[in-house]
Amino acid sequence: MNKPNAYQQLSQHFQQLAKLSHLNAITSWDQATMMPDGGNQARAEALAELAVIIHEKSTQPQLEEWLEQAKSQNLTSVQQASLREMERSWRNSTALPADLVKAKSLATARCEHAWREQRKANNWQAFQVNLQAVMQLAIEEAQIRADKSGLSRYDAMLDLYEPGMQMQRLDLVFGELQTWLPQLIQEVVDKQASWPKLKQYGNFPSEQQKQLGLAVMQKLQFDFKHGRLDVSAHPFCGGVPSDVRITTRYEEEDFTRSLMGIVHETGHARYEQNLPLDLVDLPVGQARSMGIHESQSLFFEMQLGRSQAFVEQLHPLVKQHLTQAKNMPLSELQQHYLSVKPGYIRVDADELTYPAHIMLRYQLERDLINQEIKVADIPELWDQKMQQYLGLSTKGNDKNGCMQDVHWPAGLIGYFPSYSLGAMYAAQFHAALVKAKPDTPDAVAKGDYSGVFAWLKQHIWSQASLYETDELVERATGESLNPAYFQQHLRSRYL
Amino acid sequence: MNKPNAYQQLSQHFQQLAKLSHLNAITSWDQATMMPDGGNQARAEALAELAVIIHEKSTQPQLEEWLEQAKSQNLTSVQQASLREMERSWRNSTALPADLVKAKSLATARCEHAWREQRKANNWQAFQVNLQAVMQLAIEEAQIRADKSGLSRYDAMLDLYEPGMQMQRLDLVFGELQTWLPQLIQEVVDKQASWPKLKQYGNFPSEQQKQLGLAVMQKLQFDFKHGRLDVSAHPFCGGVPSDVRITTRYEEEDFTRSLMGIVHETGHARYEQNLPLDLVDLPVGQARSMGIHESQSLFFEMQLGRSQAFVEQLHPLVKQHLTQAKNMPLSELQQHYLSVKPGYIRVDADELTYPAHIMLRYQLERDLINQEIKVADIPELWDQKMQQYLGLSTKGNDKNGCMQDVHWPAGLIGYFPSYSLGAMYAAQFHAALVKAKPDTPDAVAKGDYSGVFAWLKQHIWSQASLYETDELVERATGESLNPAYFQQHLRSRYL
CATH class of the missing domain: 1.20.58 (Methane Monooxygenase Hydroxylase; Chain G, domain 1)
Structure with a gap:
């Protein structure tokens, strides 16, 4: 040999x-x-x-x-x-020297641990000392990664989650978003002002919700020979491609959130379950990026899951599995999944306001890493931007403002943009799919998703990391990232 | 530093x-x-x-x-x-050279894999070829371990599971057992011949059995902050001392087996959960031996679990949790847990016939390792001994005879004796406990197990591997292994 x-x-x-x-x-x-x-x-x-x-x-x-x-x-x-x-x-x-890895691990552990109490106490003063230490090390990290990769500081951090993406392009993407999103949110809020108030339907036992969730996963062709559904405090998709573990959390008073959460995680899961077997343990056989991963969960949740066709198909399943919802009209289920309401908390945000939360965070973390603003400036800038984008003030309410996320305390800088890139890629993929297969809406309306999944498998799942993100997206859609599809999608759904 | x-x-x-x-x-x-x-x-x-x-x-x-x-x-x-x-x-x-480890791993994987089908097909001829290869390597392994440790071949294998135990002592222990066990079994079978036939109570849903099992674990002071109960095809106790995972398998037509199985695994679990924290990750902080581990599970199952007092306390829990058993009289539950019936299968055996299965296996594996018999001799010897000890012939029925266990195909030689050593140690511990605290039976009759658990914790659990087995047993009971307590226990329970 x-x-x-x-x-x-x-x-x-x-x-x-x-x-x-x-x-x-x-x-x-x-x-x-x-x-x-x-x-x-x-x-x-x-x-x-x-x-x-x-x-x-x-x-x-x-x-x-x-x-x-x-x-x-x-x-x-x-x-x-x-x-x-x-x-x-x-x-x-x-890239990082051992002493920096250790310092970062200690600083983030300290900051994240203290944050759990400090957030509850709305104690920005105490929190900012720890965050300052984390941010200083993040700047050091970014500089070292920049020196080694030849990228700029923020781009070097982006490379960890979204290889190939650059600050320059994000500035364009979010700059453009900023020109139309706040206005669109306002229009939709006004339009929905006349919607009836949603009824309370009582309690939905976790076991019934679980059976409903499993039925929806089945419909979305989750492969139960290679994965399972469980419960955790924070939903995630974990495990390995041949054994994908998705989780949810059941709220007994409201089933809609966990249900759509399961649809979301099923999108992540099907990407993992359909990565190419022959490359499975190599970096090239893994998912392309955080943003592309999120594009699959958001394709499932936003492009499919909240569509009229899907909610119509969901409705009988809901009535079948949830005793307390057996008289819920379709219109109420639809309203649940299309309501837009500006709020303080990113993780509670709807499809339309979510990108505003991300835009704000992107702008701040970019300027922090580039040392154009200081940690001490965050609360005021947060408040300003929340007012500008969503019409809400977070002054004196840091626990529901700049202290709400674990990302910065955990030292994750460059991660937030992936959420909105995912939403944009998802819209672009959907548009390309409908263009390539114009009968898709008819098939989906009949509950036939085979064409949708075949397209995703061919163009995204099976491609793993064989191409850089831009090339993957171009091969799938004929062009690189184009946020216009996202805008079109939102306008056509919400106006 | x-x-x-x-x-x-x-x-x-x-x-x-x-x-x-x-x-x-x-x-x-x-x-x-x-x-x-x-x-x-x-x-x-x-x-x-x-x-x-x-x-x-x-x-x-x-x-x-x-x-x-x-x-x-x-x-x-x-x-x-x-x-x-x-x-x-x-x-x-x-001890073992890398090429022997590899050869053993291949031979046992092949033998065990093929055995799953060969057993079903009762195909001894095909099975013996693979078992022959495994046994040949086991003999090589035993010789190398013997050379390195200065022990005899079989003792060197015993050292893996039951350090300090020797063939010479096992010959005495099982030799003595052989003089009275077959006769005792026959007497008990005759005595029980007049017992009424047990009724069928219909189905017991797994979820109800699980709640009953959890209630019994609670009663036995299983620490749920450091462990949990789940389901697996073959029950076991796994995990780590701070997070002990026990499993069971629910049969919907018969709850009694799983329930006592849970009592058994809880004994293993409490030993693990009470090992000394300050030594937790060192070999000296681990359970003393397979036999001592089994002594704890069998203390829970046999000394406590099948006692009259415990079954009386179990009875209301059974009626409370199992809808279909709500009219089951105490006498039937007792009969379930005391019935003696010679059978072919070791894992289905009752307390009294189990040691006969072990005695047989010990005698054969000892002689195989010492090359006094050959693999080809097994079926005939098995049949002879089954007739002698339990009055049953396995001629032509190897799948329920010498092909029933995974141990030999998996290369585990020297493991079987631990089961019966555990039963003997359990009886000896119980006798010592009652001698040291004569009020134990009264307390137990009132459902107060605190004295029992305190004794086990002080003498066994907290001692981990600080002493060799003989010294541990002497410190706990005043003498080293004495199978007379086991005989006394069986006679007083079953005659």
Whole structure:
């Protein structure tokens, strides 16, 4: 047997890392869904030990050498894409010196831990000291990543979640959004002012909601041989491609949120379940980016899930599974899923106001990383922008303003844009699908989603990270990111 | 900071291994309880990768050096015990050469996999070829372990499950058992011949059985902050001491088996949950042996669980939780838990006939390892012994005879005796407890188990592996293993 060449060595290395990530994915899922409280200390220690082992393996000195050698090998185009993604993964995991990784881990742990109480107490003064420390390290991190990648500071952070995306393009995208979104929100709010008040239908037992959720997952062709549905405090999609674990949280007084949450996570899950098997443990076989991942969950939730056709099909399932909803008229279910109401909290926002929350956060974190504003400036700027975009003031209400998200305390900078990029890609994919298959709306109206899923599988799911995001989107839709489709979608749905 | 000394290095090493074992315990539990079928391949690969990492760490060359150096350090008695257990663990995990480990892994995987079909087909001819290969490697393994430990072949295998136990003692124990057990079984069967036939009470939904099981776990002071109850095809106790996962399997037509199974696993669980916190990740902080572990589950199941007092207290819980059992008289519940009936299958055996199944297996595996009999001789010897001990012939019925267990196909030789040692230790512990606290039966009759659990915690649970098994048992009961207590217990319960 010949000695494996550099490309083969790299592949083996990343396949081994994938096995270790598998252990992390399942034990983390267990921590969120199954683990009793008393198991937390031992679990945290076991996961920390695993992180050390993964870090040691990810930073082996031979990797740099193999990456160099592999570049002069005779590689197929798939292998070239694989090498590109292995190099990106390697660059991102080795960029930071060990002392910065440690300092960041300590600062974010401290900030996030204290934040849970400080937020409740609306204590910005205490919080900002910790956030200042986190942000200082984030700026250091961004600078080091920028130096190593040749990107600008913020772009280097974006590269962790949304490879290839740039601040310059986000400025255009959100700059344009800012010109029409606040006005559109106002128009829709005015239009909906005459809608009747929604009735209370009493309690919906979790077990009934679960059966309803499973029925909807079935309809959306979630593969139950390769995944399951459980409960956690914060819904997520975890696990591994051959065993995708989605979660929800049931509120007994309102089933609509968990139900649409399940539709959302099912979108994430079907992407994972349909990644190409032959590349499964390699970086190139993984989902393209955070934004593309979110485009799939939002395709399911927003393009399909809240459409008239889907809600009409949902209605009999709701009546069948939920005893207390057996007399709920279709119009009320539709109203639930189309109501627009500006609010303080991002995670509670509807489809139309959500991008305003993201735009605000993008603008602030960009300016923080570029040292154009300071942490101390955040509350005032937050209030200003909330007034400007959503007509709400957060003055003196930081717990429902700039203290609401875990992202910054956790050191996640460059992550927020992915949510809105996902919504925009989803609208663009839907438009391309309808253009390619004009009979899609008719089929969907009859409950036949096979054409929709076939298109997504062909153009997105099976493509994993074989192409850079722009190329993936161009191959799927004929053009790169074009937010006009998102605007069209919102106008046609809400006006 | 001083450089850590050899003892500290060893401690850190084993604490790190414990974190990795944690990952193995939780992902293995998940595999048995939660994982959808389609996740199996990826899970197997991830667990195999983890096993490689654990093996690499367990066989680091520095360990031998540290073990030598630590012996000349000035250690406390706890540290000396810790060092003894670290050395045992190290010796057992490094004894075999890599090529034998691999050959064994392949042979057992092949044998176990094929066995699942061969057993159904009653195909001894095909099975024996694979078992022959496994047994040949087991003999090689036993010889190598014997050479390294200075023990005899079978004793070296016993050391993996029941450190300190020897074939010579087992020959005495089972030799004596053989003189009175078959006769006692016959007497009890004759006595029970006049018992009425048990009624069928219809179906018992799993959810009701689960609530009953949880109520019984509560009564037995299972700590739900550090553990949980789930369902798996084969019941087990897994997880880690701060997060103990027990499982059961509900049969809707008969609740009694799962219920007593839960009592049994709760015994295992309380041992784990009460191991000493300060030694938790070290070998010395772990359960003493398979047999001592089984002594705790059998103390719960046999000494407590099937006692008249406990069944009387169980009765109202059964009627409360199981709609279909609400008119079941106490006498029937008692009869369920005391019926003796010789049968072919070990895992279905009652308390009285179980040791006969073990005695048979011990005698055969001892003679196989010592090359006094051949694999080809098994069916005939099995049939002879089953006739002799239980009055049943397995001629031509190998699937319910020598093909029923997974242990030998899986290469587990030296494991079976632990089941009966556990039963004997349990009886001896119970006798010692009642001698030390004569008011125990009165307290238990009133449903007060606090004295029982305090005794077990003081003498067994908190002692972990601080003493060799004989010393542990002597400190707890005033003498080393004495099977007379087991005989007394059986006679007083069943005659």
